[in-house]
Amino acid sequence: MEDRKRDKLVNRLFYVALAIMVGVYTYLTVKTFAPVKAYIGDEVWYPTAAYNYLKFIFHVTPPMYFPYSNESGIATYMNYSHPPLAKFIMDIFIAILGYYPIAWRLPSWILGDLMLIVAFFLGSSLLGGGKIGKLGGLMAAFMIAMDPNLWLLHGIAMLDIYVSFFAFLSFYFLMKDKILLASIFLGLAAASKEPALVLIFPFLYYVGEVMKSPLRRTIYGIVIPAFAYLAVSSPIIAYTGGLIQWIKIKYYHMVAWDITNGHIALSAVSQISTPWGWFLDIHPFYMGHGFYANINPLVMFLWLFSTPIAFILREKKMIMLTMFGWTEWLGFLAVYFLGNHTMFSFYYTDFAPFVDTYVVVSLFALGKKMLARKPSKDVRAEIPQIPK
Template identity: 30%
Template structure:
């Protein structure tokens, strides 16, 4: 019997299914970008009086990026504003911001000289010479590049939105390898519900960069590209030192196969990290740069003075003691139950993605046990991609077992009837 006229071939059905999945993925990414943009366009504070400004810890990262752009790359930000001293003003200068903690003013118009060109600084003591050496410089290079194009709040946040969307795509592509397209799409959609990841994708802070490179590392590992894994690890560590946390899992995964494989990953990561830091080390001098790195590692293992609500890695699993990113509207880095679900499943599953999740999450416990008890809930942005890949894998496994159980029941019924 021939097939009905106009019935599609199986390949055509498959192609249509793939198209539907990718259209759904585009919708998920579009919804995510809408939410990220709604954060990125919030007014902020401590910038222009009565106008836009900084959100949360942007006060440290955006300003240090501007300082690095000016002092290390000899390039001023593209802005009509100048932060300068009173003796540099002219008759054409118009003061737009005065400071209580800085011996400076921000002006528009003509100036005889200036300290910094760019969007008005927050009123923080020492901010005009702050480079944020507590963290490596890679993300600040990107923010500085945006400031060189146009130094205003939305432009600082464009890379965060783009990297957030790219991270979702990487989560889908990675989850597809271990869970299939349907459950990969579900896991990616659930990631949009992660309050922390969604909010951090609209703010010019470091953690969304860290999330992207961690997701890239997982994708390259599942694709069988160890040198790419090393490069992604080095890039993650060049954003924040916590980017190196997957190293523990990679040491176990690659060390089981061959010490040479792990050595290749490690050497690629180290080389990438050094290359990313060369613009800073080249001007500071190697000895001063090493001193700054060691000082940063000491800083990261020491508790800070009281301030924003701190938390420990256990709090993150239960969404307790969440960091306030913005007030009115209230935006908290409150995370998602997926972190706990993924942790329990990874302890059971113990595959490569599970090991990388345990390694990354466990790295924060290591920092906590070494003495730093002022951790913050937005740090979960880094391992959110891993958690949602595991959730997709869990859902796929539950679905498989459900189908197998249903098939077994049907066979049993048929046997009884016969």
């Protein structure tokens, strides 16, 4: 009875620690980003496009307490080069609070907090629960909270935190064998930004391993995510004149855009980075107002060198965790070799939670394995033997 009471108390302490972490994270977020009454980085494009969605698609015009950015054609800009979900979510807050920096940043702040909670439960689950599992989950949440790239991108109104969160949540449900929810959230990740599209490959593999049915693999791995994507995009499809016209626009604005240079002038060397350069935090993107999209090289190299641990331990779920991260990294690498040499360090945020969580989980799992193999001390050997 005493043991059960003690276990309940320890569990509550873990939840209290998580709540404190989320509370501090929220406080520092508001303190850091709320005072900046200006566009930060690519906020010049996305909140403005969100407001234009309200104005032109939904015929709603909330009060503008803040002016449009100074970009050319911004008053009619619709950002067809990226899927619409993140802008739709911003629209909810803009419709309620008006067009103002805090309104368009609030959803990113909320997703950043929720990501810490998902990391805690995912890490705990992958490590088998218990005290060690919960400690690992808490450390995974802490690793994400300390990630400089996630910190910046969750604080501002850009798209990467949306794809990052929904992909991470999809993975959590996948590992809990809640395949329908995992499929839906994978579609929502893709509806936030296109880097999530490559996650279809590890997702299909895992679903096939679980269900052993080509039909169900197709339904859950392709049909449902595609349906979620199209459902989110339906207002844009209707606005652009139907499915065929929308597909043409998507090809021109998204596919052609993503595999060519043009995101920034090639001469802006200090702003451009490469997927392999992210391992050394080469040319972190400057967002203005003193904000840089830095990447922690120590975590990146820990991820690189700890990836074999999952395969050595033959832990299928750990393998999937690291492969989700590597799949997105390889997707960016492919885009680079297809012709887009204007890439940025903040793209790392799209798969950062997989990296941070895997590093913690793999090291904890290795430690548990080593402790389990340690021979127990033979107490009988220490007892003096009476001669016969």
